[in-house]
Amino acid sequence: MEKRVNFEVIIIGGSYAGLSAAMSLGRSLRAVLVIDSGWPCNLQTPHSQNFLTHDGHTPGQIAAEARRQLMKYDTIKFHHGLAVGASKTDQGFTVITQTGEIFSGQKLIFATGIKDVMPDIPGFSECWGITVIHCPYCHGYEFRNAKTAILANGAKAYHLASLINNLTDDLTLLTNGKVEFDFPAAEKLRANGISIIEKEVAEIVHEDGYVKEVVFMDGSREAFIAVYAALPFEQHSDIPAALGCDFTEHGYIYVDTMQKTTVEGVFACGDNAAMMRSVANAISSGNVTGAIVNKELVDEHF
Structure with a gap:
């Protein structure tokens, strides 16, 4: 990617919810960075079902096609890596990756998903x-x-x-x-x-x-x-908790109807914030999140 380090929006998590949010924002000419480690929760799932136009496709196919479509928007940049920390600043947020890169953004979206906790049963x-x-x-x-x-x-x-x-x-x-x-x-x-x-x-x-x-x-x-x-789960990223985001009694990041967390300027979408766990729902919540974040930026600068 190019050397740019300052963005309007940083999205942590580049699976379905994150990519959907990125499309909404990129099409509104927002400078967007998607940080993704490449380890989605459904990596082992052979087929994705119950998703119109993609019923029966592999999760990898759907994500790859989404990234291919996003590549045409020069407003959207990608960084392959693991975000390990974030802090609030006067201008917004800084995010640091496992290899030491530091990026800044006015708004922060977590599309980080969850991790299933497997039982100790062989097979x-x-x-x-x-x-x-x-x-x-x-x-x-x-x-x-x-x-x-x-x-x-x-x-x-x-x-x-x-x-x-x-x-x-x-x-x-x-x-x-x-x-x-x-x-x-x-x-x-x-x-x-x-x-x-x-x-x-x-x-x-x-x-x-x-x-x-x-x-x-x-x-x-x-x-x-x-x-x-029915498995227990844990958040894929501990950054939302470190920033002070509240969580529901079931362990999801708490968001309101606009996908806003309890920390100003921080949003969450996808499996990390919703009990309805599906590709279609992740894409829907990401689309809404991107639109709401863009509206916040509009209101702050118009």
Whole structure:
């Protein structure tokens, strides 16, 4: 990239939300820098679904096409690297990367995403995003009518089961231990033909990420085609917290309806700030964020 270090807007995170925000701003002739480390959360996912015009494309294809389209805007610059810190200044913000580059911007957008926290189950991480999946809207149609498991417990398990029950008649809930929901919930699951296995999971046997069997601690095993899992997560970047941004009780960056965080001049979009985790939603929130940031710049200088 050229040697420019001062921008109107710095976007940390160059996946779908960040690129969408960059397009809104770049088309408004704003000087934009996108800093991206190249490690999206869905790196292992083979196909992206439920996204008009790109249904079935790989996540990499969608992101690559987005970057190709953005390259025609000379208002948008890219820096491949990891942002490790940011500080507020009288003019806006400075951002420092892992290799020591320093950039400044009037506004700061976090499109940094989240990191899934994998359980200590052999085979789980190798299958994550392929046949161990998180979202029936993103993956459910492709595994319709298949023998399916849900590896979850409590309210999350009940919620997933209610959605996935519409997609297959062969559904089993793996609680990985004693059930954590009340008697009426368990009875309702069973009334809908959903069996419950309370054994601890020892391993997921797979072939190149495609689930074959779930092995339990007692040595028994059960064959499945797909396994849904509700995982905890952590923020991909700790910079928003260091800047003083507030977070929701679920761990997302708190934003208002305009994608503004609780720190003036700082915005967030995509998976780091929304429970609805999908490519389409990330792009939508990024588009809105770019427009709102541009409007703020307009109001400050017009």
